Amino acid sequence: MADHTISRRRLLGTAGATGLALGAAGSAAGYAVASSGFSDGSGGAGAALTTLGADEVMFHGKHQPGITTPVQSRGHLVAFDLAAGSGRKEAAALLRRWSTAAGQLMAGKPVDGAGPDTDIARDAGPSALTVTFGFGHSFFGRTGLEKQRPAALDPLPDFSSDHLDKARSNGDLWVQIGANDPLVAFHALRALQRLARPAAKVRWQMNGFNRSPGATARPMTTRNLMGQIDGTNNPQPSDDDFNQRIFVPGRPDGTDGTDGTDGTDPLWMADGSYVVVRRIRMLLDDWEELSTRAQEEVIGRRKSDGAPLTGGTETTEMELEKTGRDGRSGRDELVVPLNAHARISRPDQNGGAAMLRRPFSYHDGFDAKGEPDAGLLFVCWQANPLQGFVPVQRKLDRGDALSAFIRHEASGLFAVPGGAAAGEYVGQRLLEG
Numbered sequence: 001m002a003d004h005t006i007s008r009r010r011l012l013g014t015a016g017a018t019g020l021a022l023g024a025a026g027s028a029a030g031y032a033v034a035s036s037g038f039s040d041g042s043g044g045a046g047a048a049l050t051t052l053g054a055d056e057v058m059f060h061g062k063h064q065p066g067i068t069t070p071v072q073s074r075g076h077l078v079a080f081d082l083a084a085g086s087g088r089k090e091a092a093a094l095l096r097r098w099s100t101a102a103g104q105l106m107a108g109k110p111v112d113g114a115g116p117d118t119d120i121a122r123d124a125g126p127s128a129l130t131v132t133f134g135f136g137h138s139f140f141g142r143t144g145l146e147k148q149r150p151a152a153l154d155p156l157p158d159f160s161s162d163h164l165d166k167a168r169s170n171g172d173l174w175v176q177i178g179a180n181d182p183l184v185a186f187h188a189l190r191a192l193q194r195l196a197r198p199a200a201k202v203r204w205q206m207n208g209f210n211r212s213p214g215a216t217a218r219p220m221t222t223r224n225l226m227g228q229i230d231g232t233n234n235p236q237p238s239d240d241d242f243n244q245r246i247f248v249p250g251r252p253d254g255t256d257g258t259d260g261t262d263g264t265d266p267l268w269m270a271d272g273s274y275v276v277v278r279r280i281r282m283l284l285d286d287w288e289e290l291s292t293r294a295q296e297e298v299i300g301r302r303k304s305d306g307a308p309l310t311g312g313t314e315t316t317e318m319e320l321e322k323t324g325r326d327g328r329s330g331r332d333e334l335v336v337p338l339n340a341h342a343r344i345s346r347p348d349q350n351g352g353a354a355m356l357r358r359p360f361s362y363h364d365g366f367d368a369k370g371e372p373d374a375g376l377l378f379v380c381w382q383a384n385p386l387q388g389f390v391p392v393q394r395k396l397d398r399g400d401a402l403s404a405f406i407r408h409e410a411s412g413l414f415a416v417p418g419g420a421a422a423g424e425y426v427g428q429r430l431l432e433g
């Protein structure tokens with residue numbers, strides 16, 4: 001599939017490019033002026049719209065966009081709470097408005113329904129914009145839909161290292177926006193926030209980023225703010241068990257009303273996924289005091305190329321039992337320490353637990369002590385958080401060498417339903433079921 005190839009070439013670092021199409025003229029033309037350079041007509045240095053700006057991801061499909069889509073360079077994560085007096089009817093109308101707008105925005109078109117378009121994204125193509133919607137635990141009580149609340153949305157357990165800010169955690173509704181252009185991303189954010197009125201208002205918002213496509217000489221897995229290559233051992237859509245690990249099973253073909261799930265999920269979650277969002281601050285002043293070798297031992301991988309400390313390249317399998325002479329103790333020690341992050345987070349160390357990590361870095365300035373308020377907006381996807389994030393985080397909480405250098409400051413768990421078919425809105429099967 002041609003679309004697939006183009007997107008993969010541009011953006012490694014996360015799973016495949018389901019639903020990404022090369023937009024070129026077509027749908028993007030409605031809004032973007034196909035400019036080949038500067039406004040004086042001189043051509044300038046590049047013709048962005050023919051490359052990055054033209055990437056279009058489909059809104060309608062089996063799964064919502066923004067899960068297996070390659071991670072974009074700009075991200076906004078936003079939680080909304082329903083306003084007093086808003087219930088199921090208002091929530092259904094909101095999800096309908098949001099879905100219509102998301103389809104228009106992702107096609108690079110102006111949005112109807114929230115007054116005149118703001119023009120923030122004018123001249124730009126879709127830029128691989130994705131909009132993803134989810135429901136939090138509290139949504140179901142507010143809308144009288146408690147019976148439809150999935151057991152998998154039960155609150156996450158407390159972890160001993162948590163320093164969570166409740167005001168920046170959870171929420172009735174969650175929206176993830178990603179794009180390869182910051183103006184396109186902000187345009188979508190503003191449109192969706194305006195369309196939320198008067199039914200819902202913003203509870204919290206976090207802004208993130210990743211490396212810009214084309215910044216490196218060859219496509220590479222992205223780096224985080226600790227300087228590590230991050231995302232190497234993500235499940236891949238080509239893995240036999242990828243769908244089973246990441247998505248709730250779909251309805252069996254040709255039947256209506258039969259539960260195609262394994263019995264733990266309501267039907268409206270067919271083809272959906274659960275997302276765990278953690279704002280994880282990096283204690284960069286402490287981290288940057290470590291030698292490169294010490295930093296590598298914390299993770300178990302080389303900083304330069306992401307290869308395991310046991311050798312090879314980024315994709316070489318880690319040799320968990322390999323020992324070598326330790327320079328300090330003079331004894332034979334495991335090359336990848338027992339508490340190395342990349343050792344203890346592996347599925348084979350956690351009863352098979354796996355998740356698709358799709359994070360953004362963040363930086364919100366410097367605090368009063370002059371330390372960066374920066375880190376990772378850790379976003380991970382799984383068919384069931386009890387077989388993904390929870391067991392792995394329990395293990396990390398008990399003895400991850402990385403723990404001394406990070407702090408979990410906010411947390412959210414949301415049920416993200418399957419994608420909307422053409423003419424449908426996201427969550428329709430829940431809200432009108």
Ligand SMILES: C=CC1=C(C)c2cc3[nH]c(cc4nc(cc5[nH]c(cc1n2)c(C)c5CCC(=O)O)C(CCC(=O)O)=C4C)c(C)c3C=C
Nearest residue numbers: 228229230231232233280342345346347376389392393406
């Ligand atoms: C509970 C899940 C996880 C949290 C929280 C987490 C935080 C976190 N991780 C890094 C950096 C790296 N993580 C890497 C691998 C890795 N991490 C998790 C899970 C959590 N990480 C998993 C499941 C894995 C893959 C393990 C495997 O199967 O090999 C790596 C190595 C490269 C890679 O595979 O991506 C790095 C680097 C940071 C900085 C961080 C919190 C800020």
Ligand SMILES: [Fe+2]
Nearest residue numbers: 341342345357
């Ligand atoms: Fe990790």
